[in-house]
Amino acid sequence: MLAPKGSFPWQVLLNVDGGRAGGMVIDHKWILTAASNLMRGDNQILKSQVKVFVGDNNVRNLTQSTPLEVASLHIHPGYNNPNYLSYDNDIALIKLQKSLQFSSNIMRVCLPVKGAEYTIGRVGWVSGFGIRDDDIISKDLRFVRVPLVSQLTCRRSIDEERANRVIAPDLTDNMFCAGLPEGGKDACHGDGGSPYVLKYGEFTGLQGSTAGV
Missing domain, CATH: 2.40.10.10 (Trypsin-like serine proteases)
Known part of the structure; x- marks a missing residue:
């Protein structure tokens, strides 16, 4: 379904080496995404290959804006998936150069407490x-x-x-x-x-x- 304007303000659009991927805002300078987005086989891509866009639900509006500058990429040390068959520890962080200014269109998602469990079927x-x-x-x-x-x-x-x-x-x-x-x-x-x-x-x-x- 089409997301209403202003919904999912933590959603991030990533352009990674020309391909599309997703992420989410978890703090003023931090984006959470999948490690598989930032790896090509055994090699981590360069931070210059990652473009980060936030603050709108329309792709054209996002990509016509200036992408957020990436300071560093952090792949989970336990991620090892050269053949794209093992997605254990498939998690990574993107650190931004500048802090995000939170608003109704840009907001961090709440992280679960350690050991949180949820009811099956929810x-x-x-x-x-x-x-x-x-x-x-x-x-x-x-x-x-x-x-x-x-x-x-x-x-x-x-x-x-x-x-x-x-x-x-x-x-x-x-x-x-x-x-x-x-x-x-x-x-x-x-x-x-x-x-x-x-x-x-x-x-x-x-x-x-x-x-x-």
């Missing part, structure tokens, strides 16, 4: 600027509501895919699953590193980021 939101369901890359921010799924259910689904000779990455204890049994609602190419958020009380907070999409 519905959250995935947002991103990736490919739409008609295989056209989106001009605007879109979102979809999907529920949390148990690790057991998710692993069974992966096993079924592998039984059909589909190559599927491993599910580890560092990951969680969200989706529908019938499929059809998910993150898409270009959404990798974007947030999956849940509402907790009066606040909307990060549960995790989409990876490997």
